[in-house]
Amino acid sequence: MSFLKLEGLSAQVGALPILRDVSLQVEVGEVRALVGESGAGKSMIGKAILGTLPEAIRITGGSIHLDGENLLAMAARERRHLIGAKAALIPQDPLTALNPARRVGPQITNRLVDILGWRRKQAQARVIELLDEVHIPAPERVMRAYPHELSGGMRQRILIASAFAAQPRLIVADEPTTALDVTVQKQILRLIRDMQQRHGTALLFVTHDLGVVSKLCQSMTVLYGGKVLEDTTVDEFFQSPAHVYSAALLAATPKYTDPDGSLMSVPEAVTRSVEAEIAAHDHRRPG
């Protein structure tokens, strides 16, 4: 049975659909990529799962099952507890994801106190272990630091430690390397993969970088305009993408072997055909 299961999830801002009938599953311990261009709704799916959607966005249908329980049918309080206990987030921008006015240590230990009901001392010892696990030198000193005293890569490591702290079974990583520079990106990706394998956590990896997908993920979901176009394994996607859009997306990935370093985009004919497909879908299911 899959740990996370979205069925027919739809969401709107006013009358504008943001998510169209999205279904996807993440098995226990699986790493699934959620791929699409900007505005495809990939981050919104992550936010819907974690209950952090902006207030203007309304979920209009479907269900989200986390560990067998339908989040959308639960009372807000229970939902918060369930999500807190079973899921965590590795955010996109490590610069805004740590509270600038508080020291780093308490921000992570708080999670253990909040979620697992641990005592402060116990939590502190565990966080030092975790920081050590994500290769942070002198964890005790880092815990007393303010976020601005640390580099972007350090902060992202801290956030990874913080995400894994309470032993969640699903982690949503929302483009965790976009805000970092290229040399650090690689280390961070390796760290996420190592941590994921060691802890056996399921990972929903939101990204637009197919290179990252090929290295990190087992299965993937391709989105466009809030609609799932393809749901496949990573191997199959790279060998024979089923959807025209997937093929175009794959062809648009820059390679070192490109003759003059020219960049390709998804051809307009393809996006137009995808949009026609979505329009037809909207037409079949009014409202």
Added chain:
Amino acid sequence: MADGRAAAKRQINSRLWLSGSWLLLLVIAALAAPLLAPQDPLAQDLFASRLPPLWQAGADPAYPLGSDSLGRDVLSRTLYGARIALVVALIAGSCTCILGAGLGLVAGYYRGWADLLISRFIEIWMAFPPVLFAILLIAVMGTGLTSIIVAIVVIDWTRFARVIRAEAMSQSAMDYVASAKVAGRKRFGIMVVEILPNVLPTIVVLLTLEMGIAVIVEAILSFVNLSISTDDPTWGSMIAEGRASIHQSWWVLVFPLITLFLTVLSFSQLGEGLKDHFDPVLR
């Protein structure tokens, strides 16, 4: 980089020192007014009216800063005036801050109907001309220290509410708030633990500015004779009295005016200095 930071720190420090020492001096003067004042601030002596300050010809050493047209000692009255000014600054300032910042925080973080209600209220409130509103309030409640404080709070809470609401809104959009939410933290807890420390520097600046404003409002109200009873020496009423006899005795107007000016300036500089002091990046 390190040099710029050190220079910025020095500037902050001198700011804090200068404004802080003036305010400290004022607090001491207010507390020790009965000991320091050479005369009873209310005692009139028509034989000693309009005496010039010490360094001018014809001065009386018993009246170091001169006397007004009723023969009351300017220094003693200024010292006693500091008591009222500081009490108003402290109490009215903090009450305004608590009410305004609290409502602003709730509106900015909770949004929804709470925000709708508070924001509309602020807009309606700000449509009233403030000084007129204060005068009206005092006319209804009667003069006295409590009325002044209530009037200042009622007029000025919107200043806090608007700014803090905007700050809380921008902080709520940060990822660390989302992370706390995912961790299952209660909304109120997030507001107090995550948002509040980030808007605190702004609150401190507004608070000290508000204390300065409270001193001014009190002076304005006593200038138009609507403050505490006319017997109590306040800077505003001294300025009003001094204005009438400015050509004969400038000192009656000038000394309380300088004190008022330095006090308000110190409050605002203290705020600026504290803001930078609290700023985690400059710390």
